Amino acid sequence: MRKSLWYSVLTILCTLSSIFAYAQDKLITGRVTDASDEALPGVSISVKNKKTATISDAKGEYKIKASIGDILVISSVGYVKVEKSFSAVTTLNISLVADNTSLEEVVVVGYGTSRKKDLTGSVTSITSKDFQTGAITTPEQLISGKVPGVSIISNSGQPGAGSTIRIRGGSSLSASNNPLIVIDGVPLEGEGGIAGASNPLSFINPNDIETFTVLKDASAAAIYGTRASNGVIIITTKKGKSGALRINFSSVNSLSTVAKQVSVLSADQFRTIVNEKGTAAQKALLGTANTNWQDVIYQTAHMTDNNLSIGGEVAKLPYRISLGFQTQSGVLKTDKLQRTSVALSLNPTFFNNHLKVDLSLKGSLQKSRFANLGAIGAAVSFDPTQPVYATVNPQRFGGYFEWLDRNSPTGLMNLAGRNPLGMLEQRFDEGTPQRSIGNIQFDYKFHFLPELRANLNLGYDVSKGEGTVYVSDSSAIGYVVGGKGGTNNIYKQTKQNTLLEFYLNYVKDLRFLKSRVDVMAGYSYNNYLTTNYNYASYTASGEKYPNTDPAFPFDKPENTLISFFGRANYSVNNRYFLTATLRRDGSSRFAPANRWGLFPSIALAWDLKEEGIFAKNETLSTLKLRASYGVTGQQDGIGNYDYYSYYALSAPNAAYQFGNSYYQGYRPGGFYANRKWEETASTNLAIDYGFWDGRVKGSVDFYVKKTKDLLNNIPQPAGANFSAYIVANVGSMENRGVEFSVSTQIIRKRELTWNLDFNATYNENKITNLTVVPGDQNYVGFPSGGIAGGIGGQFAFINSVGYSRNTFYLYKQVYDANGKPLEGVFVDQNGDGVINQDDLYRGKSSVPKVFFGLSSSLNYKRWNLGVVMRSSVGNYVYNNNYSQSGVQNQILGNNVLYNASTNYLTTGFKGNSQQLLSDYYIQNASFVRMDNANLSYDLGKIMKNSNVNLRLNASVQNVFVITKYTGLDPEVASGIDSNLYPRPRTFSLGLNFDF
Template sequence: MRKKLLYYVLIVISILSNLNANAQDRVITGKVVDSAESSIPGVSITVKNKKTAAISDAKGEFKIKATTGDILVISSIGYTKLEVPVSTATTMNIVLAVNNTALDEVVVVGYGTSRKKDLTGAVTTINAKDFQTGAITTPEQLIAGKVPGVSIISNSGQPGAGSTIRIRGGSSLSASNNPLFVIDGVPLEGEGGISGASNPLSFINPNDIETFTVLKDASAAAIYGTRASNGVIIITTKKGKSGAMRVNFSSTNSTSSITKQVSVLSADEFRAIVNEKGTAVQKMMLGKANTNWQDVIYQTAFMTDNNLSLGGEVAKLPYRISLGFQDQTGVLKTDKLQRTSLSIALNPTFFDNHLKVDISLKGSMQKARFAALGAIGSAISFDPTQPVYATENPQRFGGYYEWLDKTSATGLMNLAGRNPLGQLEQRFDESTPQRSIGNIQFDYKFHFLPELRANLNIGYDVAKGAGTVYVSDSAAIGYVAGGVGGTNNTYKQTKQNTLLEFYLNYAKELKAIKSKFDVMAGYSFNNYQTTNYNYASYNAAGVKYPNTDPAFPFDKPENTLISFFGRANYSLNDRYFLTATLRRDGSSRFAPANRWGLFPSIALAWNIKDEAFLASSKVISALKLRTSYGVTGQQDGIGNYDYYSYFALSAANATYPFGDTYYQGYRPGGFYSNRKWEETASKNIALDYGLFDNRVKGSIDFYVKNTKDLLNNIPQPAGANFSAFIVANVGSMENKGVEFNIGTQIIRTNNLTWNLDFNATYNKNTITNLTVIPQDKNYPGFPSGGIAGGVGGQFAFINAVGFSRNTFNLYQQVYNEAGKPVEGVFVDQNGDGIINQDDLYKGKSSVPKVFLGLSNSVNYKKWNLGFVMRASFDNYVYNNNFSQSGVLNQILGNNVLYNASSNYLETQFKGNSQQLLSDYYIQNASFLRMDNANLSYDLGKFLKNSNANLRINASVQNVFVITKYKGLDPEVASGIDNNVYPRPRTIALGLNLDF
């Protein structure tokens, strides 16, 4: 009887369990729309206190498993979070309200976060949804053209190449003008870059980045003190999130090719000139081939970029793990880069969310072969009538055609250019850069005083660059007569940076007086250590060359930065805001008397929209006035120890013989004990606005930056120091400008949205003093910008009081009646009848005054079409290819024949060293460039009974350039165009699978 009863009880329990399971397995379908009934894609839907999650598709539709009584949490950036209880219904229509001002959005700032509403400084945040798309290889490309006041120019088209980034113009002359990068709380060394990896951001997988936050004015950046004169870029990577595991896989495959070549003489044009004006010997040198050497060295490049990420929660531990692999060849033959990246983020909480722990680890391993960049110049100048491969004695020099001389010991013509393809294919510069950056951050909210938080951040940044350069002993570029030549050398460098930071933060709201206080004080310790390894030189067979042993196998320069910092925020009635910061920095790079610097800032903001006279306005949805003043510092660009007399290891080419052996020794270096911090004081006044329910929003900023005690490289009198130049504090400089940006949602309907964003920046740079005596009228300034092709050092620029940095200082060209330049004839500026240095005049600048950005995005149902355009105006470039090789002497003035720029056909110049300093070669480099055009289609849930979402996309990068510039590319960061690695056009296809 008992057995039967137990049997029936078990049956009932089983039935009830099945009923309960069926109730829990009920699928809820729904659609998320806004107040205009337009669908909202990408909305996060989670079941509160459970791991179940879903994301709305392109139509705003979603499916999620839930039961009656559960709470659905619906959230999306730009909309107010909503919690909806699940009833017995199986369908739900959810309306999300637009967060009209988006002012509650949390923005990452230095040492913490802030509501956008509370910001008083010039801060711009770009989220992942606004990034550039396509074949992105380095992180800074994601925001090019997106941020007002920020200029990003890629340094070349080489795989992994970095960019020249300027925020509100450069603040220095001889010191660094690069911004400070902070990645998940870890500052990168300002002068970053290691052997084999010149781009300090190249180790970061762009797919791991969540946001960029750009701190532009001193109020926002002064909390970083000495390293913030050129602005701060904070990069936040993706973190682990609670809920069920989500998997994402993306793959982008692309081809790249150059769109333009440096214009040189064709083989037939070259022959005609040699036959007309060459000697009999030179005519005999002509070959029978028709070789375009630029066609020979360039190729169609391929890249594949694949990324897999997993995120979710295990045992209440939110996590995210991502793995990336990129394999890219360059458009220059033999250029190749492989990068494998791993990122791990763990974000647990303890003690009822009082203790938050963020663990972030990022690593990158690269395998690279670096092409011999000198081949670019060789391809421009090598004789186009010669073949690529030798027809006589093809077994010599790898079979490549080379200029030969039977009377030479090597059989090679001395001082003759080498075969461009041979330079590439016979030189193996292979490197394996590695980098790891990580930190663990503890944020504890005290139980007895929850308004008080303690934050401890411990981090590291370790980079290793190692590689070999191998050149065969049969290669012309490494050939040695009568023995084994070539190269088989090793190089290595390690950088190790450590960080320890601690701060206390107290935040309190006093409702009685409608006030909020947020006070923070902290301490920071940063140590930067570099290990440079020194090796002997070896031939291709691995035999050491005599007298190449280094005196010491390595040296370890290092410097330390210790800081104390604090910040106070106060708001009254959520309308009036005050921010004050103070940082005191001490650097081992300065003498004890000048070691410490103090960097304060203060900022005010007024939320005008919340005033009674605007509160009910339906036109103005946001209006805030901001103003700030602050001081930041600079120490990058100076030596670690040269504030006092010191000895450093001599260079390998400066050895001393003892008997038959040569040794590297230690020798004194130039020193300057009175050096102190370079300081930049910034003023900013701005207006943030939003109109028509934020369908139109943006800001306008006016700023002035004054830098004093410029770190300037100045000459030393003979015998006064151990160096001809030292870096001292001399001079001052000013940047002033306007930034404007506007974001518009032109169309917002159920099936169609159209967003158009535009930003414009005007920046004027002026040097205001360069001498110890203020505005010494007798000091002409100092030159910069070396010109290739001259003798004895010739410069295109001068840095002089009253002018912008990198102002051209050249002769004014005289033209004939036909409008052609007359060689060697220039305007006599002072009328003394002699053309000399006194007749150089200060003209245009290579620094642009205006740059623009335009982003467009159109969504129609499941389709998205977008593009990004950039423009730059009032910047000029010195065309060194024209000036160096556009003359007859380039063809006939050497022991072999060299090709020339096609500019020779226009000028007929013979070759005059003074002509190099002609303003004829200054060309307008203003441009309009479409950086990116992309088209994507969202297939949504393309598999039955699956949450898998698939999105496919196609993109083109470097779509077109409109410019008057006659050279290869108008974007030349240095302002002097000479053998630039071309930026290719890239066509990419990609997919993104999320499930």
């Protein structure tokens, strides 16, 4: 009995002890890693249905208290959420698997974000993991060849040079064809950079960029109204994140070489021609040297790009600070760019996450020396038999060889080319452009109505460009009688863009039909103010040139844009989606009667994958139909005050003389009061597809863009205006095209993956009207594309109804039986026996019809091999080097000897001015280019008991080009190849520390 009692008591005590032990919290420790066993910092670990939570540290380690039976929830953006039931163990290691769908779930759009599955417009987002690598100097290079419908052509190989960016072809003729670029909510001014730096994007450190989002159709872009006719590129920079301290350091060092030179006669070929066909006086001019002047002016260039970023959280304040320093010399001697950039991001939250504040500040200071680009053409044409340095009177003109004339007051031969190296080394064009872009956004989720948010965005974009141009008074390019010449001038310009935007956003999931409402309405104020400073001209010694004083020290052109906008998204049952936007813009660039424009859009989407017939199909992972229509506007490319008669300060070379003094006056400019918005209406039909759980996915888009009321530069009748040409609304144009993209994961194994992405774009451009009265058969069109080498204005293109813009308008060349062109002999198109402008015909266009992009990424264990290739088909280029210098007169038709293109050996042309307009010089410039090849190795942790990870990489840029084009480079944005700054081939080695 007593034993039984004690046994019962003991049993009760053990049970109570077990219950107490079960209820008591225990400390659980562990480590969170990814599929490659790499530590994952910043992962959220919480106890389900309790307030207990923590975050993994830089080593992926965590500590949390929980009771037996509790469920731990482990989650992180970009990874599949894991729930683990806690038993008696005290150590719990967790491996997270990447969630490809969540990585793409939210996409940045105009004024906010959107779930990707809710998108109805044509939007492409590229994240940092897919950027091009290597020696990247300007941000747009990161996505070249990555986005269907987007063509990015670097304007030259000069450090910091910009690119010509076209989204679904150009929508305008005389106005801008550049897309609107928005950085962290701040739109950049649409018309170029500042004095001393022509590329506005060169101020943004590519290492600070997180994503590019490209809005291509009107449904996606119409929320930006007047500035969206050519598409929108939204750049989002990296932000502060909660969690432990994270430090990243990267360094890239590279060498660049000229991949190809312009083909000109060698010194021996040159001597042979002069000795055979030159006069005695010309033969006497021949030298004894063998100089390749392109070798003289070009060099192997070096670049180093170093970046440090620090991110983490201090007192619950997420932050990120980055510092970048880049120095790059150009392959053209004396060309150098140095850039220091700083970025700060603070992203705190208040009131239990109801108020989010995003502060973003970016600053950049450049110190540049700009080479004299005229030296490129001089090197192509300078006599190869002359030495670089003078052997007679070497103390003059900096010691460089120059053409001399004893009878000239300066001792220099008039109208003779100058020494290419002397042009570079004796001219100092040095500038220090600066720029700062920043904004602060307050996003408040109302306490009493959490579905409603208010967003206030205050931003600015301030830049200053200033510098000096100094040319020694002993330099041949600035020499005057008496030695009091040269140049010592300063320049300065400032630009200021201020921004205020406010919008309300209401998002609500409704039980009715499982629908979702997302409504937004807002207001925007943009002011653009430019200050141009005017200075007198000075000699190298600082003596002011007579009559160069400006009438006023500066002028301040200004324009303002005020907008009201709204957007509504409505979805039903996660299957049917509707988006409608409306924007009303008012610009000070138009007269009051035409100041306001209205830009609507509507889009529909149907997610067929959610329908019963497809829902259970395991092969099909995505099937979505999209359709949209919208109108966008255009105002870039017109003056701030051209809508009324005004007076502007005349140029210094148009001053009036009174006695011994010269005065700048004010003179009237051309005006057009009836100018209004150029408008582009876009229609888009598309299908998004995916198979095998997203291993193959992509989209096909069909689009039509019709632009009316073209801002067109048209001639004025004599005496009708104060300008020979004005920009008026005359004409229409359209672009039709197809975009195709596919992303595939060909191999997906634990230690081996291979991703292959491909995109293709077909775009056909056609001008549909160019006259006030449509269908005027007497109007041929207006010319464009000036040709160098002729007397007077000669043009390669004509813009005509029924043809693409930049269509070549030339004579059709006649050839002999052996296929050799006959100089000055052309097809008589109208059969009147006379060759004149009536025999010019419309031929090919410089605008490509098809372009492709291919990206490949092969990962094996810690190795990665990446390749990016691009191709363009159907674009043609006028070889102006052939036409200008491939003739005998180039060598023997001047007061000194000039080198010629090797094309002279093929044609034997003497030099007929009419020959410049021959279609012989039009060449097929289709090409396949490997932009980038990159090999990297991830060493992982490089020291015991540390979290320092190291990654090494090597890359080559501009690896090769396959083309039939015989000139320097087939990729010429203007369509006329004349002394292009060569794009270099760049070899880079880099490392990346992450800890």
